[in-house]
Amino acid sequence: MLELRPNCECCDKDLPPCSADAMICSFECTFCRDCAEAKLHGRCPNCGGNLVPRPTRPVEKLANNPASMLRKLKPEGCVTATR
Ligand SMILES: [Zn+2]
Numbered sequence: 001m002l003e004l005r006p007n008c009e010c011c012d013k014d015l016p017p018c019s020a021d022a023m024i025c026s027f028e029c030t031f032c033r034d035c036a037e038a039k040l041h042g043r044c045p046n047c048g049g050n051l052v053p054r055p056t057r058p059v060e061k062l063a064n065n066p067a068s069m070l071r072k073l074k075p076e077g078c079v080t081a082t083r
């Protein structure tokens with residue numbers, strides 16, 4: 001089951017389980033759409049995998065299958081490689 005992490009690893013933007021702007025890799029590294037497209041160009045900076053839109057979980061399913069509350073933040077992986 002997906003963790004449904006609550007925030008973007010790059011900019012710490014809130015990404016609730018119903019958000020259509022959450023993008024994940026196969027390891028569930030989680031980013032907002034802005035970072036995934038503008039900063040990461042569709043690649044996960046942690047594992048190199050591709051980022052795809054995260055499915056949303058219906059609200060009635062969240063009661064028994066709650067989303068993760070554990071915020072992950074790793075902004076150093078999100079700088080564009082132009083330094
Ligand atoms: Zn972001």
Ligand SMILES: [Zn+2]
Binds near residue numbers: 045
């Ligand atoms: Zn990843």
